[in-house]
Amino acid sequence: MTRDVLAAHRAFYDAIETGDLDLMASLWVDDPGVTCVHPAAPPLHGTETVLRSWAVLMAQIEYIQFFLTDIEITTFPVGADQPSSALVVCTENILSDGETSESFTGGAAICSSLLVRDGRRWRFWSRHASPVAIPDPGEEGS
Amino acid sequence: MTRDVLAAHRAFYDAIETGDLDLMASLWVDDPGVTCVHPAAPPLHGTETVLRSWAVLMAQIEYIQFFLTDIEITTFPVGADQPSSALVVCTENILSDGETSESFTGGAAICSSLLVRDGRRWRFWSRHASPVAIPDPGEEGS
Numbered sequence: 001m002t003r004d005v006l007a008a009h010r011a012f013y014d015a016i017e018t019g020d021l022d023l024m025a026s027l028w029v030d031d032p033g034v035t036c037v038h039p040a041a042p043p044l045h046g047t048e049t050v051l052r053s054w055a056v057l058m059a060q061i062e063y064i065q066f067f068l069t070d071i072e073i074t075t076f077p078v079g080a081d082q083p084s085s086a087l088v089v090c091t092e093n094i095l096s097d098g099e100t101s102e103s104f105t106g107g108a109a110i111c112s113s114l115l116v117r118d119g120r121r122w123r124f125w126s127r128h129a130s131p132v133a134i135p136d137p138g139e140e141g142s
Numbered sequence: 143m144t145r146d147v148l149a150a151h152r153a154f155y156d157a158i159e160t161g162d163l164d165l166m167a168s169l170w171v172d173d174p175g176v177t178c179v180h181p182a183a184p185p186l187h188g189t190e191t192v193l194r195s196w197a198v199l200m201a202q203i204e205y206i207q208f209f210l211t212d213i214e215i216t217t218f219p220v221g222a223d224q225p226s227s228a229l230v231v232c233t234e235n236i237l238s239d240g241e242t243s244e245s246f247t248g249g250a251a252i253c254s255s256l257l258v259r260d261g262r263r264w265r266f267w268s269r270h271a272s273p274v275a276i277p278d279p280g281e282e283g284s
Contacts, residue, residue: 031220033214033216033220035214035229035231035254037231037252037254037272039272040272040273040274040275041252041274041275042212042233042252042274043212043214043231043233043252045214070184070185072175072177072185072187074175074267074268076218076226076227076258076267077226077227077258078173078175078258080226084218084219084222084226084227085218085219085226085227087177087256087267087268089177089179089185089268089270091184091185110179110183110184110185110270112177112179112254112256112268112270114229114254114256116218116219116220125216125218125229126216126229126231126254128231128252128254128270128272129272130179130181130182130270130271130272130273131182131272132182132183132184133182133183
């Protein structure tokens with residue numbers, strides 16, 4: 001079950017990295033209640049609005065790659081065999097060409113994603129991303 | 143059901159405003175998997191660690207008041223009579239004495255909170271807060 005959640009979560013980043021808006025659209029629940037919080041921005045509500053924001057971001061990105069670390073997954077109800085939702089919290093370490101939207105400046109972000117289950121399929125209901133200050137490893141030795 | 147979620151969500155802000163750490167502790171699930179993301183900070187995991195961070199923040203706050211706007215609630219499974227979890231996304235408009243932690247600078251934050259149900263009781267499983275740029279209304283007329 002956790003593997004299916006992780007697969008959907010990874011596909012989300014594959015969609016951004018490859019600029020695949022169809023893949024991105026397939027990963028979100030189609031509902032006016034879905035929510036996406038881009039870094040430093042107010043929440044977007046509704047699948048159409050959320051997907052439009054990703055289309056704009058993807059159009060601005062020449063090259064981007066995500067290295068995910070500290071991935072924590074919880075399924076709800078906690079301990080249930082057939083969970084209905086899953087929370088994924090992770091750190092996005094971002095490598096880009098520097099021409100991306102201001103949303104991706106800073107090099108790292110913390111992201112909380114809530115996915116819901118439909119059979120074996122997991123899709124995004126909400127995502128909240130925010131920049132985080134990551135210490136420069138080079139500064140430790142100086 | 144939504145009323146019970148809202149009551150727990152509001153109690154969380156009451157706890158901060160009144161510096162009531164016992165109330166704050168009563169509002170979180172006691173589990174190593176709980177998560178709290180303070181603005182610009184990496185995620186904290188585990189109830190003990192999360193509550194310690196609130197104790198530190200409360201100790202730094204002389205006066206603070208939250209005005210919540212744009213509150214959106216979804217319960218999961220969507221449409222179920224007996225949901226197991228609830229997502230609350232809102233804007234925190236913050237009034238403080240200016241001596242608070244850097245976590246509260248900026249005057250407004252977007253917050254996504256995930257609560258889980260135990261009977262009629264709802265408690266926090268995760269919270270992700272991040273600063274947001276709110277336009278100054280005074281600038282519109284100038």
